[in-house]
Amino acid sequence: MIIEDFMPEVGETSIREKLVSCLKSNPKTLPSMFFYDHKGSELFEKITQLEEYYPPKIEIPLLRSTARTLNGELNECDIVELGSGDCSKISVFLDEVPEETRRNVVYYPVDVSREAIEKSAGILQKRYPEMDVHGIHADFLEHIEKIPGKRKRFFCFFGSTIGNLTEDKAMEFMRNLNRIMNKNDRLLLGMDMVKDVDVIEKAYNDSQGITAEFNRNILRVTNSHLGTDFDPDDFEHVAFFNKELSRIEMHLRAKRDLEVRSPLLNERFIFKKGETIHTENSHKYTVGHIRKMANAAGLSLENVYTDDRKWFSLAEMVKR
Structure with a gap:
């Protein structure tokens, strides 16, 4: 590690x-x-x-099904989790990734808390000993250019954390992310949706x-x-x-x-x-908000994975 x-x-x-x-x-x-x-x-x-508090109850099963759908995109790929915190969500995602694929994955948790990175990395290395973990102790809003980019990358930003940013800050973050992404890099973005007030x-x-x-x-x-x-x-x-x-x-x-x-x-x-x-x-977002965010960042919106009630979504975006 x-x-x-x-x-x-x-x-x-x-x-x-x-x-x-x-x-x-x-x-x-x-x-x-x-x-x-x-x-x-x-x-x-x-x-x-x-x-x-509904978000994790919907996002967790959605992560499982989406991981199975996207397995083919993770071959010879680095997984970068922004604002990684604990490893609860990425573990759900990685559980659905075949061991032979994980063997060629490098997982990069990016977080402002070094303690959180150390704790989650220790858990993940025991759970997936075949996978390399490379922690990045940084603020992804300020130091996004520090994330290694030699291979294809699959960015994960879960928990609708982007919703805590102002609209201007969220758009600035998306543009900065696009700037460091390489062609065919992907982003899986968790977003809490507008619903009954x-x-x-x-x-x-x-x-x-x-x-x-x-x-x-x-x-x-x-x-x-x-x-x-x-x-x-x-x-x-x-x-x-x-x-x-x-x-x-x-x-x-x-x-x-x-x-x-x-x-x-x-x-x-x-x-x-x-x-x-x-x-x-x-x-809270609508599909229109998601499209606007992808367009502003210059990313292609490939899919919006959601639950039956459309309460929470995982937006898949690609740099073309």
Whole structure:
């Protein structure tokens, strides 16, 4: 197992500056990357198992069937998984790939967490000892040119992670990906689809309140970096579908007038009752959106694999 490291050292000062800038913006925001401390990761794992949270329940069987369909495209090919995280989804995909094909595959997990790459690579090497694993510790939005490209590549971007990007950022990412792709390289892109608003909103407002706890946990992470005295109980979780922008928005809304301070800063953050902190977006797509994204990136949309209810899709795109 090899892991190449392209992530710059990010000091605590830079993190604090980013957080302060977001909390001073209008409207106030916090970057969703700060959801995922140890507790946040545990809470998100619980979310994926909730009855209301449908995406993984549809994407996993869809990955199995799609892998069987695309087996012929994986011969003498490198598989690059962007934002790889844990190995749960790629394992489902690789289970459907014949051993003789995996023997000639190099799997490249690309993630900002070196710990996640090390853990998943260890699991995958035990599960598929015949397959080479070459980790890329990098931010795929910033360091996409670092991904090796000597052989044909099959890019995987699962979990509708692209939906967390703004439309402009998503289009920029797609154009940058096209720029480094070689002729006949493929992309399999997981995308959560527009559906009944009640179904979407229930997925982000679960009956057990786990998503609410996950959302408020970002305040604890902020406290750990800034020394602020945010009390998560002073904020309520708000998640709703913005039809105009075709996205779920998650916010934290102040229950009362607040003044948040830190002994580490000269700053103080004032909140009026009802004021919100915008913490995350999750865009939902139509087939029209998928075609627009492929066209903007200069990629050929070959297939859209979906479930019977058309709730989640895997879009197959090729560089011609």
